[in-house]
Amino acid sequence: MPRPRPLSGFPEFLPSDRIVEQFVLDRLRSTFELHGFASVETRAVEPLDRLSKQGEIDKEVYAVRRLHAAEDSRDELGLHFDLTVPFARYVLENAGHLQFPFRRYQIQKVWRGERPQEGRYREFTQADVDIVDVDALAGHHDVELPLVVLDAFGALQTDLRLPPVLMRVSNRRLAQGFYAGLGIEDPAPVLRIVDKIDKIGPDRVADALREDAGLDAAQARACVALAGIRTADASFVEQVRALGIGSELLDDGLEQLAAVVEAGGRYAPGRMVADLSIARGLDYYTGTVYETNLVGFAELGSVSSGGRYDALATDGRTSYPGVGLSIGVTRMLVPLLGRGVVTASRPTPTCVLVAVDAEETRGAAVDVAQRLRRRGIAAEVAPKADKFGKQIRYADRRSIPFVWFGAAGANGEVKDIRTGEQLPADPDRWEPPDSDLRPAVQTRWEG
Amino acid sequence: MPRPRPLSGFPEFLPSDRIVEQFVLDRLRSTFELHGFASVETRAVEPLDRLSKQGEIDKEVYAVRRLHAAEDSRDELGLHFDLTVPFARYVLENAGHLQFPFRRYQIQKVWRGERPQEGRYREFTQADVDIVDVDALAGHHDVELPLVVLDAFGALQTDLRLPPVLMRVSNRRLAQGFYAGLGIEDPAPVLRIVDKIDKIGPDRVADALREDAGLDAAQARACVALAGIRTADASFVEQVRALGIGSELLDDGLEQLAAVVEAGGRYAPGRMVADLSIARGLDYYTGTVYETNLVGFAELGSVSSGGRYDALATDGRTSYPGVGLSIGVTRMLVPLLGRGVVTASRPTPTCVLVAVDAEETRGAAVDVAQRLRRRGIAAEVAPKADKFGKQIRYADRRSIPFVWFGAAGANGEVKDIRTGEQLPADPDRWEPPDSDLRPAVQTRWEG
Numbered sequence: 001m002p003r004p005r006p007l008s009g010f011p012e013f014l015p016s017d018r019i020v021e022q023f024v025l026d027r028l029r030s031t032f033e034l035h036g037f038a039s040v041e042t043r044a045v046e047p048l049d050r051l052s053k054q055g056e057i058d059k060e061v062y063a064v065r066r067l068h069a070a071e072d073s074r075d076e077l078g079l080h081f082d083l084t085v086p087f088a089r090y091v092l093e094n095a096g097h098l099q100f101p102f103r104r105y106q107i108q109k110v111w112r113g114e115r116p117q118e119g120r121y122r123e124f125t126q127a128d129v130d131i132v133d134v135d136a137l138a139g140h141h142d143v144e145l146p147l148v149v150l151d152a153f154g155a156l157q158t159d160l161r162l163p164p165v166l167m168r169v170s171n172r173r174l175a176q177g178f179y180a181g182l183g184i185e186d187p188a189p190v191l192r193i194v195d196k197i198d199k200i201g202p203d204r205v206a207d208a209l210r211e212d213a214g215l216d217a218a219q220a221r222a223c224v225a226l227a228g229i230r231t232a233d234a235s236f237v238e239q240v241r242a243l244g245i246g247s248e249l250l251d252d253g254l255e256q257l258a259a260v261v262e263a264g265g266r267y268a269p270g271r272m273v274a275d276l277s278i279a280r281g282l283d284y285y286t287g288t289v290y291e292t293n294l295v296g297f298a299e300l301g302s303v304s305s306g307g308r309y310d311a312l313a314t315d316g317r318t319s320y321p322g323v324g325l326s327i328g329v330t331r332m333l334v335p336l337l338g339r340g341v342v343t344a345s346r347p348t349p350t351c352v353l354v355a356v357d358a359e360e361t362r363g364a365a366v367d368v369a370q371r372l373r374r375r376g377i378a379a380e381v382a383p384k385a386d387k388f389g390k391q392i393r394y395a396d397r398r399s400i401p402f403v404w405f406g407a408a409g410a411n412g413e414v415k416d417i418r419t420g421e422q423l424p425a426d427p428d429r430w431e432p433p434d435s436d437l438r439p440a441v442q443t444r445w446e447g
Numbered sequence: 448m449p450r451p452r453p454l455s456g457f458p459e460f461l462p463s464d465r466i467v468e469q470f471v472l473d474r475l476r477s478t479f480e481l482h483g484f485a486s487v488e489t490r491a492v493e494p495l496d497r498l499s500k501q502g503e504i505d506k507e508v509y510a511v512r513r514l515h516a517a518e519d520s521r522d523e524l525g526l527h528f529d530l531t532v533p534f535a536r537y538v539l540e541n542a543g544h545l546q547f548p549f550r551r552y553q554i555q556k557v558w559r560g561e562r563p564q565e566g567r568y569r570e571f572t573q574a575d576v577d578i579v580d581v582d583a584l585a586g587h588h589d590v591e592l593p594l595v596v597l598d599a600f601g602a603l604q605t606d607l608r609l610p611p612v613l614m615r616v617s618n619r620r621l622a623q624g625f626y627a628g629l630g631i632e633d634p635a636p637v638l639r640i641v642d643k644i645d646k647i648g649p650d651r652v653a654d655a656l657r658e659d660a661g662l663d664a665a666q667a668r669a670c671v672a673l674a675g676i677r678t679a680d681a682s683f684v685e686q687v688r689a690l691g692i693g694s695e696l697l698d699d700g701l702e703q704l705a706a707v708v709e710a711g712g713r714y715a716p717g718r719m720v721a722d723l724s725i726a727r728g729l730d731y732y733t734g735t736v737y738e739t740n741l742v743g744f745a746e747l748g749s750v751s752s753g754g755r756y757d758a759l760a761t762d763g764r765t766s767y768p769g770v771g772l773s774i775g776v777t778r779m780l781v782p783l784l785g786r787g788v789v790t791a792s793r794p795t796p797t798c799v800l801v802a803v804d805a806e807e808t809r810g811a812a813v814d815v816a817q818r819l820r821r822r823g824i825a826a827e828v829a830p831k832a833d834k835f836g837k838q839i840r841y842a843d844r845r846s847i848p849f850v851w852f853g854a855a856g857a858n859g860e861v862k863d864i865r866t867g868e869q870l871p872a873d874p875d876r877w878e879p880p881d882s883d884l885r886p887a888v889q890t891r892w893e894g
Contacts, residue, residue: 007490019485039465103827348483378483383548
């Protein structure tokens with residue numbers, strides 16, 4: 001079998017990069033749990049009709065079928081393309097066993113059959129937090145959720161020295177209320193066009209609104225003016241009012257968005273702005289919408305997006321409105337790892353390599369390693385009773401900081417192979433410095 | 448949309464059961480890391496030709512294709528059905544970037560299109576540990592790997608009060624050498640039949656060996672006699688010798704297996720036996736093979752299996768022999784959770800619910816929660832400024848042990864809702880008992 005080549009769009013990490021990923025996932029998990037979110041994992045597959053009815057239509061779905069299924073049997077299952085649609089299904093299915101409002105986080109792979117390119121993958125990891133309730137979900141959860149995510153990014157900024165993020169927030173009701181006040185009947189194509197304003201600019205958006213959405217010049221101008229409003233506090237409300245459009249829905253949206261942005265200013269100062277250009281393509285959002293960028297890495301796109309969805313989960317009688325955000329872990333990490341911005345100090349958890357004097361005394365080295373492990377120190381035994389220089393090189397190539405000698409005798413010694421310092425040590429007592437116990441994650445900025 | 452129903456064979460956990468699963472996965476991960484194994488995750492899909500060439504032929508593979516792919520395009524990808532085949536591919540693909548011998552663990556879902564039944568799932572989680580080297584892999588790794596897995600089960604036994612395990616070990620070379628000494632040319636059908644001895648018994652195995660594998664009565668008798676040998680120490684060697692068959696391959700196998708069982712007796716006394724009925728169906732094993740049962744839960748089948756594979760990963764010029772074991776996490780947990788043997792003390796990480804006096808002072812409750820979180824105490828804010836009795840019931844329904852009152856005033860108090868005790872507390876100082884900080888996992892044995 002020839003050497004296999006990577007599959008485009010399916011990134012896999014080498015062990016040292018995987019250590020960085022684990023570090024990030026561990027921080028996300030602990031933040032979510034500190035905020036009282038319970039972990040849920042859903043199966044990878046959903047019925048195809050559920051995947052195609054809900055969510056973005058332009059996301060290409062992977063269909064799944066048993067290889068030995070009959071030739072003419074229809075595809076019935078597909079891989080999930082996000083974690084929101086499966087979560088909505090999970091809530092419907094298990095509603096009788098859950099306590100509402102239900103707070104869950106979910107960290108899993110998702111799959112999309114898109115054309116692979118930088119920042120677009122066919123398999124990638126998302127980390128989602130959502131709150132759902134029965135019939136109605138209090139508005140303060142729209143305020144709470146972005147703070148959870150900003151707290152998670154804050155932990156990454158502190159522990160990993162990742163750059164800070166800026167979350168941009170808007171509100172579908174605000175936009176739709178504004179469009180309704182302008183006399184626009186179908187807001188969907190307008191939202192879709194306005195969503196491109198970052199990419200194509202206000203002039204081409206105005207053109208498209210006239211040509212593709214059938215707006216007149218004044219309507220198009222007003223939509224572009226709305227999308228141009230961006231404030232770090234609630235002053236966007238006045239700016240919207242100054243455009244002279246009014247509707248009940250617009251008032252609702254303004255009030256909801258003001259509450260989110262005011263809390264952002266209080267609990268995550270400098271990390272959140274109201275940005276009325278944010279539309280979010282997904283059909284299922286009905287209120288607040290969020291997008292998040294790493295400051296200085298705009299080219300990575302949004303690293304965390306989401307919003308309120310009032311009608312995603314319903315069994316016809318009861319509906320389960322929710323609000324949530326998704327962090328694009330792979331999307332954020334692959335470029336940072338690829339550019340060497342974030343690295344692990346070693347590609348293995350091993351802190352101590354226990355040297356073997358001779359194959360006959362391997363058992364003594366295994367004993368020492370086991371005594372270290374019992375106290376939480378990761379250890380492995382040298383694979384071969386080579387000359388000590390060669391065993392040290394084994395450790396050095398993996399950046400394992402310590403080598404243990406004399407396992408078979410009464411006088412054990414441990415060598416820090418970085419400094420060359422070698423000291424007598426007892427496998428039941430010796431402790432490495434805290435900073436060496438586990439692989440560290442380092443961040444290096446250029447410029 | 449009507450209420451969805453579970454997909455047979457795709458188990459999903461409610462939050463409290465997921466907490467048990469996380470507890471188990473965390474213990475496995477920390478044990479593997481203490482033994483110096485690095486984490487690897489591979490993509491969910493492999494080229495179909497790789498999946499069908501390697502591994503068990505009778506495992507049904509799920510094919511994956513873009514839903515919008517051309518009607519007549521061939522399926523080219525499939526979901527992996529184990530973690531060994533993808534790992535072998537990963538090693539080949541990344542050999543230039545890995546340090547050998549390479550120690551990795553891998554905890555991921557796998558998929559098999561089998562008919563669902565108790566203990567058989569279509570999606571399930573496996574936790575694998577393997578060591579691979581270039582060209583040749585030292586025999587002491589066959590000794591080391593089962594001890595890592597027994598250490599992991601030991602941690603589950605200690606921390607979760609799971610029952611102890613018994614690992615049964617055999618060796619393909621031993622069996623094949625024995626068959627060769629008997630004059631049997633093709634050992635594969637013999638291994639396949641002997642593998643069923645637990646299910647169909649020695650008499651029917653002897654019949655099948657004669658009828659389906661073309662053995663004569665003496666050969667069949669000898670094969671059944673070999674499969675009947677089971678010892679807790681290396682005394683199986685003498686018992687095999689007493690059958691009067693000799694070959695070089697047999698001697699090799701006997702020596703390898705004796706080394707494994709002797710180490711088992713030393714480092715995991717009572718947890719390992721040589722059992723020459725173990726054959727393992729997978730084609731790729733070439734030496735030591737392992738199977739593991741939870742004592743008292745034989746009906747769950749093997750909860751950890753594996754073996755040595757010398758020829759799985761090769762690019763034609765270089766081969767990467769390996770040895771590894773896989774723990775069937777889902778297979779072990781689903782029945783234990785279903786029977787209520789293992790439970791979590793609460794279905795949420797939340798330790799403290801901060802009560803809200805009035806919606807206008809929600810911010811003060813958020814402040815208290817944030818101060819608790821900063822010191823590692825999971826907290827959530829009550830979703831509604833209900834009467835305190837109702838807020839306490841919110842906590843009680845989730846088994847959240849503590850409710851915080853008076854967030855908006857100067858005199859905060861915390862109530863243990865199990866005892867009713869309520870004491871003044873400072874959100875920057877108060878600590879819950881260690882046992883309440885996180886959800887605990889409890890094990891209850893019947894009879």
